[in-house]
Amino acid sequence: MQSVEEKRRHKRFNSLNLSYVCVDESGRIVYEGMGRTLNVSESGILLETHFPTEFGQILSMTVAFEENLLNLKGKVVHCREGRPGKYETGVQFSELEQDVTEIFKQYVAAFERQQQISSRPIFETDFFDLMLIKRGKVRDMYDLGDSLLMVAADRISAYDVVMPEPVPQKGKVLTQISLFWFDVMKSIVKNHLISADPDDYPESCKPYTDILKGRSMMVLKAKPIPIECVVRGYLSGSGWESYQKSGTVCGIALPQGLKESDKLPEPIFTPSTKEEIGVHDINIDFEETVKRIGQDLAEKIRDLSLAIYKKGSELADKKGIIIADTKFEFGLLGDEVILIDEVLTPDSSRFWPKDSYQPGGSQKSFDKQYLRDYLISVKWNKQRPAPFLPDEVIRNTSQKYLEAFRFLTDEDHLF
Numbered sequence: 001m002q003s004v005e006e007k008r009r010h011k012r013f014n015s016l017n018l019s020y021v022c023v024d025e026s027g028r029i030v031y032e033g034m035g036r037t038l039n040v041s042e043s044g045i046l047l048e049t050h051f052p053t054e055f056g057q058i059l060s061m062t063v064a065f066e067e068n069l070l071n072l073k074g075k076v077v078h079c080r081e082g083r084p085g086k087y088e089t090g091v092q093f094s095e096l097e098q099d100v101t102e103i104f105k106q107y108v109a110a111f112e113r114q115q116q117i118s119s120r121p122i123f124e125t126d127f128f129d130l131m132l133i134k135r136g137k138v139r140d141m142y143d144l145g146d147s148l149l150m151v152a153a154d155r156i157s158a159y160d161v162v163m164p165e166p167v168p169q170k171g172k173v174l175t176q177i178s179l180f181w182f183d184v185m186k187s188i189v190k191n192h193l194i195s196a197d198p199d200d201y202p203e204s205c206k207p208y209t210d211i212l213k214g215r216s217m218m219v220l221k222a223k224p225i226p227i228e229c230v231v232r233g234y235l236s237g238s239g240w241e242s243y244q245k246s247g248t249v250c251g252i253a254l255p256q257g258l259k260e261s262d263k264l265p266e267p268i269f270t271p272s273t274k275e276e277i278g279v280h281d282i283n284i285d286f287e288e289t290v291k292r293i294g295q296d297l298a299e300k301i302r303d304l305s306l307a308i309y310k311k312g313s314e315l316a317d318k319k320g321i322i323i324a325d326t327k328f329e330f331g332l333l334g335d336e337v338i339l340i341d342e343v344l345t346p347d348s349s350r351f352w353p354k355d356s357y358q359p360g361g362s363q364k365s366f367d368k369q370y371l372r373d374y375l376i377s378v379k380w381n382k383q384r385p386a387p388f389l390p391d392e393v394i395r396n397t398s399q400k401y402l403e404a405f406r407f408l409t410d411e412d413h414l415f
């Protein structure tokens with residue numbers, strides 16, 4: 001078990017969290033973990049923690065904050081079980097010595113500064129000490145030697161053009177939703193995640209911890225398979241356009257008489273090529289996929305894509321979201337196929353609220369459709385440069401992404 005001092009050393013670059021050890025009368029450690037102060041006032045300090053205990057209990061705690069180790073007695077002022085097995089516990093320390101209060105005041109000020117930094121929208125990152133290898137439409141990728149650092153900025157693109165302003169919280173929403181799905185899907189396929197906790201990243205990343213928190217992942221370096229693995233469960237977007245012309249999507253014949261946004265009898269795999277930024281991906285049929293990457297690999301990524309979509313869309317459905325279609329990317333790690341990039345996010349998928357679903361037209365959505373509709377309303381020609389977006393459009397887009405996150409994960413707080 002780590003001592004408080006060890007924990008403090010470990011958390012040196014993350015000093016805005018507080019580590020604590022809680023002992024009983026005989027000095028035995030009963031809980032240890034990380035918490036954060038919620039409130040510092042004349043009546044004391046409230047610490048938010050996550051262990052199960054009882055209202056009114058008096059606890060002896062050793063709390064570490066930067067260079068300080070404080071032995072305090074606190075009273076449990078609330079403790080409730082949030083999600084199963086997750087506790088929200090408030091410990092109040094009162095009648096503190098003046099110097100202890102001062103220390104905590106400093107802590108809270110630093111915490112608030114950090115909150116401000118980490119909630120500031122990030123258009124792009126430029127980490128001086130790290131090697132940027134690619135700036136995608138949304139993500140900045142850095143080379144960490146054996147692994148990659150993938151940072152989701154708050155950029156948003158529509159029709160393959162990046163908009164000039166960032167959407168607050170978007171990068172964090174995408175990262176947290178992908179993490180949620182990587183975990184759900186690990187019984188189906190291995191993924192590229194090594195860690196999303198900046199404390200685990202190499203030393204060279206430490207100066208950027210505040211920015212990285214919540215929006216980054218350290219991932220395995222894979223060789224991306226150059227096919228966008230699109231799965232459609234409903235008829236929309238380029239699938240609907242193609243169906244109207246030919247009754248098929250990517251060479252797959254569909255029943256006659258389907259309406260826009262109709263559910264398909266079975267989810268279908270409709271791959272496309274992966275083109276460079278600014279060039280639209282091109283829909284291809286399965287035969288063309290085989291030509292490009294070989295029969296075995298094509299079958300493998302098709303089967304995995306359908307299995308992931310099936311599991312994901314069933315789970316999302318229970319939470320009131322229809323995942324109409326989505327796109328996966330896979331990579332090779334030696335001979336092994338792993339899931340890379342992002343998974344079932346509002347950027348890579350169409351998310352429709354189930355309660356207002358009405359086939360026969362376009363749907364309300366938690367994704368970029370709102371932005372696309374705005375761009376259509378101002379008659380933008382879909383060529384660079386993109387127009388500046390009104391504050392209201394940015395604010396509402398941010399809200400839509402946050403809503404998708406809340407619906408799916410049942411979490412209220414992003415990071």
Ligand SMILES: Nc1ncnc2c1ncn2[C@@H]1O[C@H](COP(=O)(O)OP(=O)(O)OP(=O)(O)O)[C@@H](O)[C@H]1O
Binds near residue numbers: 135139220329331
């Ligand atoms: N584990 C990984 N190993 C190697 N490359 C990866 C890995 N995960 C993601 N990538 C690549 O990193 C890039 C991420 O950037 P981003 O998501 O902004 O991509 P993009 O291709 O510009 O946009 P889009 O996702 O809309 O096609 C992609 O090119 C993706 O293929």
Ligand SMILES: [Mg+2]
Binds near residue numbers: 136341342
């Ligand atoms: Mg991508």
